[in-house]
Amino acid sequence: MTIEIKRLKKDSLPRLFAQLQAKGRRILAPHSRAGKTGFEELSSSGQVAQDYLQTTLSPKSAVFPRCEALFRYTFEGKEIKMEEKPEPAPTVVFGLRPCDAASFAVLNAVFSWDYPDALFKSKLEKTALLSISCRQADDYCFCTSVGGGPGDTRGSDILLTEMGSGDYLAEIITDRGRELVQLAPELFQEAPAPGKEKHLAQVPVKFDLKQLQEKLPKVFDSPQLWLEQSLRCLGCGACAFVCPACVCFDLQDEANRQGGVRLRCWDSCGFSLFTLHASGHNPRSLQSQRWRQRLLHKFSYFPDRLQTLGCVGCGRCSRICPADMNLLEHLKTIAEAS
Amino acid sequence: MEELRKKARELLERGAVKVVIGYGPGSAARTRAVFVRKPEDADQLILNDQCTQNLSVYLTKPEVKTLGKPAIVAHLAGLRSLVQLAAENQIADGQVLAIGVSPEGKLAELPDLKAVEAYLAGFRFELSPEEKAELDKIERMTAQERWKFWQEQLARCLKCYACRAACPLCYCERCLAGNNQPQWIPVASHQTGNLEWHLIRAMHLAGRCIGCGNCERACPVGIPLSLVTHKLGEEVFKNFGGRPGLSSQQEYALGSWKLEDKENFIG
Numbered sequence: 001m002t003i004e005i006k007r008l009k010k011d012s013l014p015r016l017f018a019q020l021q022a023k024g025r026r027i028l029a030p031h032s033r034a035g036k037t038g039f040e041e042l043s044s045s046g047q048v049a050q051d052y053l054q055t056t057l058s059p060k061s062a063v064f065p066r067c068e069a070l071f072r073y074t075f076e077g078k079e080i081k082m083e084e085k086p087e088p089a090p091t092v093v094f095g096l097r098p099c100d101a102a103s104f105a106v107l108n109a110v111f112s113w114d115y116p117d118a119l120f121k122s123k124l125e126k127t128a129l130l131s132i133s134c135r136q137a138d139d140y141c142f143c144t145s146v147g148g149g150p151g152d153t154r155g156s157d158i159l160l161t162e163m164g165s166g167d168y169l170a171e172i173i174t175d176r177g178r179e180l181v182q183l184a185p186e187l188f189q190e191a192p193a194p195g196k197e198k199h200l201a202q203v204p205v206k207f208d209l210k211q212l213q214e215k216l217p218k219v220f221d222s223p224q225l226w227l228e229q230s231l232r233c234l235g236c237g238a239c240a241f242v243c244p245a246c247v248c249f250d251l252q253d254e255a256n257r258q259g260g261v262r263l264r265c266w267d268s269c270g271f272s273l274f275t276l277h278a279s280g281h282n283p284r285s286l287q288s289q290r291w292r293q294r295l296l297h298k299f300s301y302f303p304d305r306l307q308t309l310g311c312v313g314c315g316r317c318s319r320i321c322p323a324d325m326n327l328l329e330h331l332k333t334i335a336e337a338s
Numbered sequence: 339m340e341e342l343r344k345k346a347r348e349l350l351e352r353g354a355v356k357v358v359i360g361y362g363p364g365s366a367a368r369t370r371a372v373f374v375r376k377p378e379d380a381d382q383l384i385l386n387d388q389c390t391q392n393l394s395v396y397l398t399k400p401e402v403k404t405l406g407k408p409a410i411v412a413h414l415a416g417l418r419s420l421v422q423l424a425a426e427n428q429i430a431d432g433q434v435l436a437i438g439v440s441p442e443g444k445l446a447e448l449p450d451l452k453a454v455e456a457y458l459a460g461f462r463f464e465l466s467p468e469e470k471a472e473l474d475k476i477e478r479m480t481a482q483e484r485w486k487f488w489q490e491q492l493a494r495c496l497k498c499y500a501c502r503a504a505c506p507l508c509y510c511e512r513c514l515a516g517n518n519q520p521q522w523i524p525v526a527s528h529q530t531g532n533l534e535w536h537l538i539r540a541m542h543l544a545g546r547c548i549g550c551g552n553c554e555r556a557c558p559v560g561i562p563l564s565l566v567t568h569k570l571g572e573e574v575f576k577n578f579g580g581r582p583g584l585s586s587q588q589e590y591a592l593g594s595w596k597l598e599d600k601e602n603f604i605g
Contacts, residue, residue, distance in 0.1 A: 033494060034561070057496075066496055067526045067528050138366070139365065140365065231371075231396075232371040232372075234395065235503050236502070236503035237500070238556070238558045240498075241558065242558055252524070252525045254524060263526045263528075265525055266497075266527070271516075287400075287401055322500055322504050323370060324365055326364070
């Protein structure tokens with residue numbers, strides 16, 4: 001599949017939004033509240049957050065909301081009546097970064113693993129990713145250490161790169177991307193001069209992934225290492241909740257005499273009760289065990305079982321962590337240990 | 339800063355404590371908690387305006403406790419949390435050595451609860467004019483406006499429990515939010531679940547919270563929790579007198595009865 005290159009003028013954004021919406025697309029884009037950014041349904045491009053290097057919350061809520069109904073039901077006498085599931089609206093996620101676009105494949109790997117999750121799939125199939133590459137990076141970013149990059153096209157349907165003029169170099173990557181262009185073809189104009197690389201941030205590789213993956217299984221039984229790394233961890237769920245690749249969930253049933261709903265809610269392996277068994281036994285009763293699991297899950301178990309890393313190097317976890325755990329630092333320590 | 343490092347080194351060298359819990363350099367311009375166990379590592383300790391986290395949250399973390407008797411670098415809020423933890427029997431006298439840091443940055447070695455309480459007695463604990471003004475703004479809203487305001491703020495809540503994890507006084511090994519037999523609070527981050535979580539946490543903190551701000555700083559979506567914690571402090575002071583975290587003998591305002599308690603609401 002060849003990538004077509006077009007120019008999208010900066011002042012075309014309002015019209016692009018309007019035309020996509022006119023053709024029935026719901027647009028999720030970065031929006032700022034109380035100084036934090038997340039992806040929300042926006043009615044105009046004027047509401048899109050400006051000047052964000054990376055959003056606080058990830059776009060995973062487009063296909064994996066923080067609280068979603070798996071099914072609803074009402075009781076009719078002795079019968080249970082299931083409610084019709086609403087069709088997901090066709091959605092465009094706008095303004096996500098290349099690391100975020102790559103994370104959708106990670107989510108999909110889990111939701112296709114032993115059981116194809118119909119609810120997730122139905123949303124994923126209706127979701128197009130219109131990403132914007134990175135002109136800036138900070139010390140928390142490490143996409144290039146995990147196989148990504150500030151202008152990487154993996155996972156995006158269209159990738160926009162802002163050029164000096166303010167206009168975007170638009171790469172139309174997939175059939176879904178081409179479909180989107182067809183909804184507003186006059187806005188995608190003749191290709192600009194090639195060479196998007198000069199508009200991208202420099203993100204140096206910060207650790208050797210291969211070395212890390214070789215060392216990880218060897219340090220599983222190093223209780224001192226895990227204790228040292230996790231002493232300041234508070235055991236909150238912030239890292240898992242802002243992570244675009246974290247997908248653990250909790251099922252909650254809420255019902256009364258009239259009927260009820262089964263909800264799927266975000267969960268975190270950092271919580272102390274995450275692995276509490278009904279017997280009362282907890283195989284990860286210590287924070288150090290939970291920290292070890294977080295690291296190994298993303299960098300060892302995921303590649304082993306799902307042939308994909310569980311991390312895209314977006315850095316959100318480290319930016320938001322109230323205890324400044326800084327995952328990247330810990331990864332480097334392990335990769336560089338003799 | 340040098341004085342702090344010297345003190346830490348000296349405490350560790352003479353075996354007065356097994357670990358010094360303080361601030362060290364973190365990512366970007368941040369600071370983070372460090373757990374210094376060797377005298378030669380005392381140079382890790384720093385003290386500047388970025389050192390805002392109330393480190394007393396670590397005093398009840400199980401794996402931190404395994405390190406042995408700690409010295410803890412504590413600003414006024416950290417000291418008050420320490421005293422409140424003692425009032426709630428989470429710390430025994432003499433189990434923690436406090437290195438108090440005054441608002442001007444002056445250090446004071448406080449070896450026991452009596453010393454901490456005496457030190458705290460020299461300060462006034464009132465909201466600043468700016469903090470009072472913020473509460474005032476909410477109080478002048480009608481009930482409808484206030485409901486709308488909080489529904490908007492709480493709509494962002496993810497139920498990540500960073501507020502709980504960061505709080506020095508949320509030390510319950512089994513938080514009631516984790517119970518599902520019975521399910522006291524909906525786990526889900528919908529309107530009811532979010533409201534109930536924050537209401538329960540506020541009620542469990544009333545009379546105990548000293549307003550350190552750890553919760554607000556930890557919140558990934560910027561919910562203005564200090565409005566709640568400051569309001570709680572003012573209400574308790576108004577209705578019961580006294581502020582938490584100043585005496586290890588202080589009784590829990592909502593759990594103790596006094597002859598002078600108001601009965602104007604009883605039929």
